[in-house]
């Protein structure tokens with residue numbers, strides 16, 4: 001069914017938003033997150049598989065029509081509502097200039113901190129808005145008061161920038177890095193918990209944990225690992241770049257000592273915005289990356305001193321939250337998991353195909369990694385792009401080799417069918 005027909009039949013009227021200045025304005029409904037909430041109320045079928053609903057959602061995103069994008073792990077496109085809000089705020093600030101920066105910026109940041117903390121489920125006094133995950137986690141890793149000989153446990157599939165940050169502290173402060181071997185396809189949570197805890201000694205100060213591994217999409221049992229670490233007096237730093245606004249969880253329930261994420265990934269914010277949370281008792285001991293004098297050692301705002309930065313990007317967080325909430329965290333997670341399961345089920349039993357991602361709903365979300373015998377990861381990614389116009393990313397890591405496939409809310413079933421046909425054709429050749 002066409003999007004417009006669907007909207008009309010469900011009784012949802014187009015609401016006018018200012019279109020002035022847009023050279024190629026999308027339909028008005030593509031900018032209205034309220035439409036989504038109203039549609040959800042009217043749906044009688046299971047919303048996870050209601051393609052009429054997702055077709056409307058698809059129309060709300062600015063995605064390329066030139067190729068099928070199954071590489072949404074780097075960052076997400078913004079829905080039009082967020083993109084246009086961001087542009088309008090940039091326009092407004094360009095008009096107000098220093099007036100905004102001197103008289104309105106601080107209140108706006110505080111309001112956004114409050115709103116984001118409600119969304120994440122954490123205390124606003126433990127939340128700082130950063131530019132991305134790398135900045136948030138480097139703040140903690142570089143600012144931690146390490147003593148020579150302190151031990152940290154990281155994972156063998158942690159993100160490269162965080163491994164580099166720990167290696168810098170190895171050289172600078174004399175810490176000792178131990179590496180947990182994370183199984184690709186764990187049989188149980190205990191497999192994963194033991195990977196970390198078999199390395200614990202009396203000198204272990206910190207465990208660094210990637211909540212969702214970017215290489216494979218594997219979700220680690222973070223809460224169990226955090227609780228077990230706390231029982232031994234060990235602090236836990238969580239890289240939540242891929243889990244926030246993808247997996248439905250609240251930060252205060254997870255209980256990490258430090259956690260950072262990028263909001264341009266699954267919250268669909270404009271590029272260059274993220275956050276760091278830190279338990280209030282740890283704030284005084286962590287040095288900020290950039291020296292700060294205004295707020296005092298025990299104030300989370302000491303980590304927000306990054307010089308002049310674009311306020312419109314911070315403001316857009318509020319609009320992105322609106323869009324996310326119009327769909328809802330549970331439905332978003334379930335749809336993303338459904339998209340992964342849809343294509344995986346159709347190819348996983350083919351000769352030559354291996355899926356390098358655990359598939360249970362508690363072990364992964366939208367992301368899965370596939371390899372085809374006879375192809376290096378780069379050869380497979382290149383063939384998908386050249387012969388089928390499907391964009392993915394090659395993962396050639398010592399522990400995982402394959403192509404990472406990441407659908408998004410705007411991904412259609414027809415696009416996934418094309419991907420399935422491509423894999424069948426490649427694996428048959």
Ligand SMILES: Cc1ncc(COP(=O)(O)O)c(C=O)c1O
Nearest residue numbers: 132133134135159214239241262
């Ligand atoms: C697991 C993980 N951590 C951290 C990052 C870094 O994110 P950013 O470049 O936004 O700081 C990424 C980026 O893909 C990631 O996948």
